[in-house]
Amino acid sequence: MERIHSLYLHVPFCTWVCKYCDFNAYAVLDGLIPPYVDALAREIDAAGDTLPTGPIETLFIGGGTPSLLTTEQLRRLMECIRSIGLADRAEVTLEANPSNVSAENVEGWLQSGVNRLSIGVQSLRPDALRFLERLHSGPDAIAAIRTARAGGFANVNADLLYGVPGVNLSGWIETLDAVVAEGVQHLSAYELTVESQTRLGQEVRTGLVQMPDADDQLEQYWAAVARLESAGYAHYEISNWSRPGFACRHNLAAWHYQPYLGCGAGAHSMFRRNDGTTERRWNIKGPHSYIKQAAGSGHAVAGGETLSRERASGEAAMIGVRLLDGTTAARDFPDQRTQLVAAGLLAEGDGNVRLTRRGIELANQVGATFLV
Amino acid sequence: MSTPTYLTRAISVIAHVDHGKTTLSDRLLEYTGTVAPRDMVEQVLDQLDLERERGITIKAQAVRMLYKADDGNTYQINLIDTPGHVDFSYEVSRALAACDGAILVVDASQGIEAQTLANVHQALDHNLKIIPVVNKIDLPQANPELVREEIEKVIGLPAESVIFASARQGIGTQEILEAVVREVPPPTGDSNAPLQALIFDAKFDAYRGVVTYIRVLEGTLRKGMRIQMMQTGKSFEVDEVGIFRPERTPVDDLSAGEVGYLIANIRNVRDSRVGDTVTDEARPAAAPLPGYRHVTPMVFAGLFPTDTEQYQQLKEALEKLQLNDAALVYEPETSAALGFGFRCGFLGLLHMEIVQERLEREFNLTLLGTAPTVEYRVKLRNGQEIPVDNPDKLPDPAEIEAISEPMVIATIVVPSTYVGNMMELSQERRGQFLNMEYEPGDRVVITYRMPLAEIIHDYYDQLKSRSKGYASLDYELVGFEEANLVKLDVLVAGSPIDALSMIVDRSKAQQQGRRLAEKLKTLIPRQLFEVPIQAAIGGKIVARETVPAMRKDVTAKCYGGDVTRKRKLLEKQKEGKKRLKRVGNVEIPQEAFMAVLSLD
Numbered sequence: 001m002e003r004i005h006s007l008y009l010h011v012p013f014c015t016w017v018c019k020y021c022d023f024n025a026y027a028v029l030d031g032l033i034p035p036y037v038d039a040l041a042r043e044i045d046a047a048g049d050t051l052p053t054g055p056i057e058t059l060f061i062g063g064g065t066p067s068l069l070t071t072e073q074l075r076r077l078m079e080c081i082r083s084i085g086l087a088d089r090a091e092v093t094l095e096a097n098p099s100n101v102s103a104e105n106v107e108g109w110l111q112s113g114v115n116r117l118s119i120g121v122q123s124l125r126p127d128a129l130r131f132l133e134r135l136h137s138g139p140d141a142i143a144a145i146r147t148a149r150a151g152g153f154a155n156v157n158a159d160l161l162y163g164v165p166g167v168n169l170s171g172w173i174e175t176l177d178a179v180v181a182e183g184v185q186h187l188s189a190y191e192l193t194v195e196s197q198t199r200l201g202q203e204v205r206t207g208l209v210q211m212p213d214a215d216d217q218l219e220q221y222w223a224a225v226a227r228l229e230s231a232g233y234a235h236y237e238i239s240n241w242s243r244p245g246f247a248c249r250h251n252l253a254a255w256h257y258q259p260y261l262g263c264g265a266g267a268h269s270m271f272r273r274n275d276g277t278t279e280r281r282w283n284i285k286g287p288h289s290y291i292k293q294a295a296g297s298g299h300a301v302a303g304g305e306t307l308s309r310e311r312a313s314g315e316a317a318m319i320g321v322r323l324l325d326g327t328t329a330a331r332d333f334p335d336q337r338t339q340l341v342a343a344g345l346l347a348e349g350d351g352n353v354r355l356t357r358r359g360i361e362l363a364n365q366v367g368a369t370f371l372v
Numbered sequence: 373m374s375t376p377t378y379l380t381r382a383i384s385v386i387a388h389v390d391h392g393k394t395t396l397s398d399r400l401l402e403y404t405g406t407v408a409p410r411d412m413v414e415q416v417l418d419q420l421d422l423e424r425e426r427g428i429t430i431k432a433q434a435v436r437m438l439y440k441a442d443d444g445n446t447y448q449i450n451l452i453d454t455p456g457h458v459d460f461s462y463e464v465s466r467a468l469a470a471c472d473g474a475i476l477v478v479d480a481s482q483g484i485e486a487q488t489l490a491n492v493h494q495a496l497d498h499n500l501k502i503i504p505v506v507n508k509i510d511l512p513q514a515n516p517e518l519v520r521e522e523i524e525k526v527i528g529l530p531a532e533s534v535i536f537a538s539a540r541q542g543i544g545t546q547e548i549l550e551a552v553v554r555e556v557p558p559p560t561g562d563s564n565a566p567l568q569a570l571i572f573d574a575k576f577d578a579y580r581g582v583v584t585y586i587r588v589l590e591g592t593l594r595k596g597m598r599i600q601m602m603q604t605g606k607s608f609e610v611d612e613v614g615i616f617r618p619e620r621t622p623v624d625d626l627s628a629g630e631v632g633y634l635i636a637n638i639r640n641v642r643d644s645r646v647g648d649t650v651t652d653e654a655r656p657a658a659a660p661l662p663g664y665r666h667v668t669p670m671v672f673a674g675l676f677p678t679d680t681e682q683y684q685q686l687k688e689a690l691e692k693l694q695l696n697d698a699a700l701v702y703e704p705e706t707s708a709a710l711g712f713g714f715r716c717g718f719l720g721l722l723h724m725e726i727v728q729e730r731l732e733r734e735f736n737l738t739l740l741g742t743a744p745t746v747e748y749r750v751k752l753r754n755g756q757e758i759p760v761d762n763p764d765k766l767p768d769p770a771e772i773e774a775i776s777e778p779m780v781i782a783t784i785v786v787p788s789t790y791v792g793n794m795m796e797l798s799q800e801r802r803g804q805f806l807n808m809e810y811e812p813g814d815r816v817v818i819t820y821r822m823p824l825a826e827i828i829h830d831y832y833d834q835l836k837s838r839s840k841g842y843a844s845l846d847y848e849l850v851g852f853e854e855a856n857l858v859k860l861d862v863l864v865a866g867s868p869i870d871a872l873s874m875i876v877d878r879s880k881a882q883q884q885g886r887r888l889a890e891k892l893k894t895l896i897p898r899q900l901f902e903v904p905i906q907a908a909i910g911g912k913i914v915a916r917e918t919v920p921a922m923r924k925d926v927t928a929k930c931y932g933g934d935v936t937r938k939r940k941l942l943e944k945q946k947e948g949k950k951r952l953k954r955v956g957n958v959e960i961p962q963e964a965f966m967a968v969l970s971l972d
Contacts, residue, residue: 008932190928214923239928254932268933280936305936315939322930343900362900363926368942 002272005057005087006253009040009077010264011066012287015097018133019199020192024266024285025064036265036287037073039294043263044080046298051271053261054085058250059092061114067100071108078113086113091249093118093157098136101144106151116248117148118157118186124175128164132192138175145182155246157186162224163217164192165209172220173227180231185246189224190239191217218361238322238355238363255323257316265290265300276309310372318367321346326354336369375448378558380629382450382470382587384500386491387477388484392507396477396539396548397451403545404437404449406617434573434585434631435618439549447553450587450631452572459720461846462665466572466647468494469663470587470631473501473556475548476527480506480514480536483522486841492527493785493815493844503551504529510538528813559589559629566657567591567599569626569634569650574641576695580612582638583620585631586650589661592627593634593650602649602660608636641698667699669717670778670849671828672761673724674705674742674871675731676713678953682737683712689735690714693727700727705762709869709955710740715762718744721828740953742871743968746825749776749852764870766859769910775875776852778824781806783846787814790839794818797834801826802877823855825875829968860885862892863906865958874968882914888967889915895964898922903958 013028013036014021047053059081061074069077074094078086086092093116094109101119109117123129124138136144141158148156158179162172179187194204194211203209225235233241237255240248254260254270262269266285272278281304284290293300307315313332320329330337330353337353340346345359345366359366387393401407433453440446454467468474474495478488495502504523506516516536524531535551537544561568573585586593593599593613600607614622615632626632638644646667649660677686687704694700700723705715718724721744728741747761751773760766766775782803784794788810795805795818803822810816827847835843858881862872872892876884885907892905896919907915930938952959 006932193928218924238926238930251931254935260932262933266933268936270932270935282936315935318939318942319930319935345900361924361926362922364942364945365900365922365925367938368946371939371943371946 001052001274002259004051004053004259004261004271005055006250006258006260007044007053007056007059007081007084008250008260008262008264008267009044009059009061009066010262010267011036011061011063011069012265013063013068014065015068015099016133016135019203020132020195022195022198023064026287028068029287032287032291033068033073035291035295037069037076039291039300040264041077041080042298043294043300044077044084047261047263048080048084051261055087055090056081056085057087057090058253059086059090060250061093062095062118064095065097065100066094067096067105071105071112074109074114075112082113091116091155093248093250095120096144096148098141098144101147103147103151106148106153110152115153116155116157117153118159118188119144119148121145121158121179122161123164123167124178125167125171128161128167128171128175131164131166132161138178142178142182145179145184149183155186156184157188157248158182158184160187160189161192162189162220163212165211169216169220169223173223176224176227180228180233186240186242186248187228187233188240189221191221235324237324238360252323255319257312257320257329272312276312278307278312278315280305280307314370314372317370321353321355321366321370322363324354324360326352328352330370333370340366340369375446375630377561377563377627377629379445379447379553380450380559381447381472381552381556382452382559382629382631383473383475383503383552383556384452384454384468384471384495385475385477386454386488386495387507388479388482388487388491391477391479391482391485391488392539393477396475396505396507396537397453399539399542399545400437400449400451400549401435401618403542403549404439406435406437433618434616434633436615436631439553441553442550443553445553448630449549449552452587452631459718459722462667463573463646464494465498465663466570468498468500469661470570470572471498471500472559473503473552475503475505475552476529477505477507477539478519478523480509480516480519481511483515483519484526486836486839486843489526489787489813489815489842490785490844501556502527502529503548503555504534505537505544505548506534507537507539509536509543510541526813561588561590561628563592563627565590565628566655567593567597567650567652568657568661569593570661571601571644571646571648571650573646574644574698576641577635580635582635582641582644582695584634584636584638584644584650586626586634587631588626588628590628590657591652592625594625595622598653599634599636599650600653600656601643601645602651602657603645603664603666604643604648606643607653608638608643610634610636641694641696645698667719668849669699669701670720670746670824671724671744672715672717672747673744674707674710674713674762675702675716675728676707676710676740676742676871676953678738678740678950680711685735686714686731686737686739689731689737690716692735693730697727699723707742707764707870709867709871710742710953713740717761721832738950740962740965742965743874744828745875746778746823746828748778748857748875750774751776760875763859763873763875766873766875769858774854775857776854777857779821779850779853780824780827780847781850782820782822782827783848784818784820784835784843786816786818786839786843788816790842791816791818793838794835794843797831797838798822801831821850823853824849858909860888861908862888863904863908864892864896864960865903865956867956868908869955869960871965872968881909885909886915889917891967892964893917893919895967896958896960897952899958901957 012024014025092114094114095118121141228241259272265287268282281301283300284302290300317330320327346353385393437449454464506519509516520531520534535547568590569586569588575583597610612635647664651657699719701717702714751757753773798820803820806819808818856878858878860874889905889907902921903919905917906913
């Protein structure tokens with residue numbers, strides 16, 4: 001098995017679960033976080049003993065809202081990871097809600113080893129934040145970015161959402177410009193996606209909420225692309241931009257189809273066998289059952305799948321193609337490549353292929369072509 | 373254990389759908405000990421999965437029951453189950469011709485319904501003695517007294533003769549059997565006369581060849597006898613005769629009045645045609661039984677594998693299916709748009725649907741069926757006359773002297789309330805009114821002469837829906853008639869799609885073209901690029917619609933943990949596309965090829 005250098009930790013707790021969210025997240029239940037951290041620590045230890053893991057080059061603590069962890073709890077988890085082996089120049093990202101980014105927390109996070117902060121700004125507009133059920137305000141979000149930077153974070157990401165009902169093109173650009181003006185090193189801009197299992201999904205189904213049409217969504221997307229390019233950000237993945245040298249190494253590893261270990265409730269892991277097959281496992285989703293399982297045995301695997309070499313290679317192409325500099329992962333699919341180039345969705349470069357503008361708009365059609 | 377003729381009976385059970393025909397048949401089998409209750413699978417008589425799902429009978433079934441009656445005699449009662457759809461009306465008529473009586477089942481809460489009447493009329497046409505039964509009397513909303521009165525008033529059967537039953541609870545079963553042995557006349561045939569046996573169905577058995585379902589009307593059929601099929605002239609030596617109990621059980625002979633089967637090393641159901649008369653080659657009957665019709669396909673359509681690699685499999689599947697289906701014909705066909713496939717002939721649309729579904733299910737194929745059409749006769753300027761069963765094969769208009777289309781006499785039987793609706797519909801479909809007769813029991817028989825092409829589409833469905841289900845239809849081919857017809861072509865993304873061409877009445881052509889283009893626009897899913905759809909008559913574009921290009925299909929978030937989910941989503945999308953046929957660059961769904969069927 002290939003050695004694993006990427007680790008994802010999932011913290012499935014939130015103060016409030018927003019209506020559009022379909023991640024594995026639960027409104028925080030008093031007293032559940034401490035046993036959860038215990039279970040998570042146990043799972044990391046056990047994985048370190050049984051899998052070819054480390055040194056960890058990239059660590060991503062996501063959620064949920066991992067900024068709900070106390071500095072103490074975070075430090076404890078970092079210790080577990082250090083015992084597996086944490087590379088000197090490892091990228092360590094923590095996802096944070098603007099409301100949790102205080103000077104005190106920033107100091108604690110930095111001290112425990114976090115060196116990249118990803119802040120869930122989403123929007124600066126009061127109407128949009130209300131629609132999205134976010135508990136912070138626009139000024140809170142700006143203050144959070146400033147606090148993080150002033151406290152010593154040299155690598156800050158802001159997550160933004162566009163295509164929010166009620167926010168027109170100029171409203172979206174206003175938010176984008178204001179965040180760029182704060183000097184963040186990295187930006188993720190996601191289209192607000194309606195997932196059927198969420199409350200938003202239900203509101204859209206029943207006609208209570210009307211989503212903007214595809215043309216409006218794409219207009220906001222391409223406006224952001226142009227804006228960020230002229231502001232000096234490199235557009236390196238469909239929804240991600242960074243200053244030179246600040247692309248998220250953890251996510252790049254996944255897009256390059258590198259193996260990773262995921263710990264925590266509902267976390268996925270991906271392993272590469274030497275024969276080219278891929279193995280995926282996922283943990284129990286519910287925090288209660290996860291705690292019970294992982295605290296006892298150190299394992300909480302709920303299911304898994306093994307992909308043949310052929311299917312794995314299709315999957316690698318499907319996600320690799322999302323990288324806008326191009327990918328070599330589609331090399332096993334000459335026919336599909338030719339067909340997609342002819343359709344104007346892919347452009348061929350030196351040994352690799354990359355999405356055209358139209359290809360970005362239809363990236364799923366491109367990705368599906370490689371699934372055999 | 374042969375039964376004297378006077379103790380033999382042959383009946384069928386007729387009913388409106390869901391009135392309890394199957395449950396009642398099951399009870400009769402149980403009560404007579406033909407099938408033990410523990411072996412009683414739901415619906416012993418309906419055997420194909422497809423039949424069970426659709427609640428229709430496609431193939432006839434037969435079973436022999438022995439019943440010890442109150443008079444002390446043991447009777448042999450033969451129960452024949454009949455199919456029920458206009459496509460198979462000829463098969464039904466032959467199955468009924470093999471019976472002497474019918475048990476009519478009417479639901480105690482629903483009363484007489486559309487099909488009840490149609491069935492009764494058919495049974496009366498075959499001079500069957502009818503045993504009326506009011507079923508489901510145990511249900512709370514049942515009103516058996518009222519239904520009994522209705523039966524007397526509407527059908528004219530005396531109220532005293534009506535039996536109350538609950539097939540579910542086994543109430544009335546014995547009474548029904550007693551009525552059958554008492555009321556249904558015994559067969560009149562003479563076991564010593566020259567053999568005349570009526571074929572009412574045939575099935576292909578992979579090990580034994582064709583199993584021919586027969587009722588012996590005159591004479592005796594014996595194992596080892598050399599028989600001749602009087603219509604086809606073919607002769608065979610009988611390997612086995614037997615009865616259904618309900619599984620095949622060999623016997624030494626079948627004598628006048630008995631129902632059973634024969635196996636005679638017949639390799640093809642075409643040599644054992646429904647309606648044909650089996651006779652003794654050494655001592656043949658003077659004449660075949662009346663009512664034989666050589667069944668010919670009425671509608672033609674292309675069947676193509678969506679995956680071109682399944683062509684060979686489709687060919688083998690058709691060969692196998694044809695062994696069991698005398699009405700199915702096919703020959704290889706090549707379409708510029710769809711590749712290699714087969715031009716198939718069917719009895720009607722339901723038959724086509726059934727064949728396609730069986731091919732897909734039983735042989736694991738994914739098929740695309742093109743719009744069904746009739747067979748035209750085209751007279752060329754050079755004097756030649758050619759048949760055309762594929763619109764695309766219509767010669768250049770400059771070479772055509774005249775086109776003739778098949779005509780039918782359609783007979784509609786309907787209660788008087790709906791006569792107006794029936795006439796309106798038939799007129800819309802280019803029908804020429806021939807005759808109308810009022811018969812007893814509020815029954816009107818209307819006859820029209822009309823193009824078969826107008827019938828094969830949704831005429832039957834329309835007939836049913838505009839008469840609340842009461843109308844019944846039968847039609848018979850009566851020849852060809854010249855008509856003013858043109859070919860309507862369809863171009864998708866600039867290329868003509870041969871499989872979408874249709875032959876239409878000139879006066880309706882432009883309107884049909886517009887409707888077809890509009891309909892196709894809704895049926896062809898958005899593609900990566902804009903797809904123009906055009907309808908053309910003789911090179912002149914008469915309609916144009918455009919399917920806009922797919923605007924956007926991109927997932928915003930895709931990280932390590934989302935990959936499995938995303939891959940499964942895309943795989944599912946891709947699976948759905950398998951039902952689409954790629955023509956040039958455009959993916960066209962099956963429904964598009966059937967769009968012409970419902971343009972009104």
